[in-house]
Structure formats: structure tokens, C-alpha cells
Amino acid sequence: xxxxxxxxxxxxxxxxxxxxxxxxxxxxxxxxxxxxxxxxxxxxxxxxxxxxxxxxxxxxxxxxxxxxxxxxxxxxxxxxxxxxxxxxxxxxxxxxxxxxxxxxxxxxxxxxxxxxxxxxxxxxxxxxxxxxxxxxxxxxxxxxxxxxxxxx
Numbered sequence: 001x002x003x004x005x006x007x008x009x010x011x012x013x014x015x016x017x018x019x020x021x022x023x024x025x026x027x028x029x030x031x032x033x034x035x036x037x038x039x040x041x042x043x044x045x046x047x048x049x050x051x052x053x054x055x056x057x058x059x060x061x062x063x064x065x066x067x068x069x070x071x072x073x074x075x076x077x078x079x080x081x082x083x084x085x086x087x088x089x090x091x092x093x094x095x096x097x098x099x100x101x102x103x104x105x106x107x108x109x110x111x112x113x114x115x116x117x118x119x120x121x122x123x124x125x126x127x128x129x130x131x132x133x134x135x136x137x138x139x140x141x142x143x144x145x146x147x148x149x150x151x152x
Contacts, residue, residue: 011035011076011112018081018129022111029106035088038077038098040070063095082139083113085132090114117141123148 010029016022029035038060043051048059048067058071058078070078077100080088087106091099106112118126118139126139136145 009036009076013076013079016081016111018083018111018113018131020081021079022081022113023076023079025106025108025110025112027108029102029112031102031104033102035100035102035112036077038068038070038090038100039075040068040072042066043069060090060098062092062098068098081111081113081130082116082128083130083132084115084128084136084142085130085134086114088112088114090117115142120144120147 008027010025010027011023012026013021014024016024040058040060042062043059043066045065045067048069051069052059056069056071058069058075060068060070062068077098080100087104087110088100088102091101093099100112100114102112113130116139118141120140123138123140123144128135128137128139136148138148140148
């Protein structure tokens with residue numbers, strides 16, 4: 001049986017120093033805790049490509065056949081910004097659902113972030129503004145960091 005959210009929502013959307021709006025903890029969150037589900041419209045890979053080309057930044061890989069377009073009302077997870085030193089991660093469950101899970105304890109007031117995991121395609125078009133000591137300068141999956149010039 002899948003773990004569902006078991007307590008009141010421990011976060012709020014507000015202005016972020018990283019980019020636009022962000023999701024911020026309003027209570028202590030424990031490592032391993034599911035924060036929210038990334039919800040949206042289930043779309044084909046071909047539709048996903050078209051929406052991304054049109055500038056939709058909320059499309060999330062779901063499985064080999066489908067993606068999830070999170071640019072929908074009610075998807076609070078779409079406000080989570082990228083970080084090169086994230087405190088949460090996206091976890092695909094059964095190829096059908098995406099959960100945002102705390103990687104470590106998160107303190108009240110702290111912005112909730114995860115690594116968007118972009119690949120090397122056009123990485124220069126996706127600068128990172130996370131500001132962490134580990135920032136590689138681009139929104140990239142950590143496995144690709146060795147392939148880009150270091151910024152610091």
C-alpha cells in the first residue's frame with residue numbers, strides 16, 4: 001500500500017530568491033517524508049515534445065510511454081525550484097505517480113527544492129540560479145556535471 005500524506009500541508013508558496021515563486025516549509029519536515037504529489041495531465045511523448053517546444057517548463061517524465069504536464073491549477077509542486085544541492089527529490093511510483101520526497105530534514109522557512117535532472121541537450125539555455133556552494137551553473141542532472149565547465 002502506498003504511503004499517502006498524513007498531516008497538514010507543511011508549506012506555502014511565496015516569492016523565491018531562486019526564481020519567481022517557490023515552495024517554503026512552514027513546519028519541520030522529516031527526511032523521507034512525502035511532501036506532495038506532482039499532478040497534471042497525462043500526455044503522450046509526442047505531445048510532450050510539442051508542449052516543451054512551445055515553452056512549457058512543467059512537463060515531467062512519467063514512464064517510457066507518457067509524460068505529465070504539471071501546468072495545471074492545483075499542482076502546488078510546480079512551484080518547487082531547481083537546486084544543485086536539493087533537499088527533496090521527485091520519486092516516480094509505479095510509472096504512474098510522481099511524489100516529492102524530502103531527502104533530508106527541512107527546517108521551517110527553508111525553500112523546498114529538487115534537481116530537475118535535465119540532460120545535456122541545450123544545457124546553456126537553462127542557467128541555474130540556486131546560489132548553493134555546489135551550483136554547477138546550469139539546471140542539469142548531477143551525472144552530467146563533469147561534462148560542463150565549472151562556474152566557481
